[in-house]
Amino acid sequence: MAPYTIRKYQDQDREVVMDMFIKGLLTHVPSAFFHLLKQPRSILLLLSVPGALFLGSGSLLLSLLALPGLLVFLWMAVRYPFNWYVDHALHTDMKDIRKSYLSDKGSCFWVAESEGQVVGTVCVCPVQQASRRQKCLELFHLSVSPEYRGQGIAQTLTQTVLQFAQDQGYDVVLVNALCFNYPAQRVYEKMGFWKSHEAFDSLKWRVIAIPFFYYEYSVPSSL
Known part of the structure; x- marks a missing residue:
């Protein structure tokens, strides 16, 4: 197992990150x-x-x-x-990663690097929900290159998010996963997330009968 480190996204990572994002999503x-x-x-x-x-x-x-x-x-x-x-x-958040995730201290974008190569990504940004008063952070774009899976990189990236949430004073971390994305579900559940509900994200997903599982993580107080 090759060693890896977690660091913040840099502009020179863009090409690899975008390729990983697109291919990782379309593999589903x-x-x-x-x-x-x-x-x-x-x-x-x-x-x-x-x-x-x-x-x-x-x-x-x-x-x-x-x-x-x-x-x-x-x-x-x-x-x-x-x-x-x-x-x-x-055309939105991934158009300018630095502006979307690194221009505000309440959001961030990390990559996992192994032997000088980006092999994983994850990012977070604050969200507001009218139904709750808690300070919420949402996790997006968790992805690991196929040849580096099974080495705990996804768990380390998720742990980085949870530590960031605690350091920044968030109350809850939110994330969703496709109903058949069992590896992601196992990672979230192992890290302490619990499934709050199941729903179709939009009509597009309802038409093809693919719901999402929505997970929450209660951030422990840093005090």
Whole structure:
């Protein structure tokens, strides 16, 4: 296991960080696709459309040819919210990482570095929720390069966030994870987060039947 260190983001990290962010997010697409295929609505679609074509035309070939088209349609439907999220991030917080996360002491962006190479990222920024008076910090973009996973880097990055939250006087750290992102869920739960609820982040995710698990961490007082 190669040694690694955690440090704040620097401008020369941008190209590697952006590549890791985009590839890390899009690697979830196949899992999301298979998750969608197991949903009753997808099974019904894959059975009913070819069946209707066969009954209407009497052509078995036509009904069989419909299956690849339906699978491509479902694949594109799954990719859409991931592509949208990437595009949205590239035009908002990830457009200028320093301005978004390093211009205010209440937010930060860290990278994990091993042998001079950036191999992991995480960032945080304050959030306000009308339903609570607590001072909340939200964790974003936790990612580790595939070849460096299983070495505890994600846990160390998360621990860095929790220590930052305590030092800055936050009460709660919030984070969410895709329902099938079990490695991230294990990290959060191991670090003391608890699942507060499950919900669809938006209509885009509801359409493809992928909810998010929302987690909270109660920051111990530094006093």
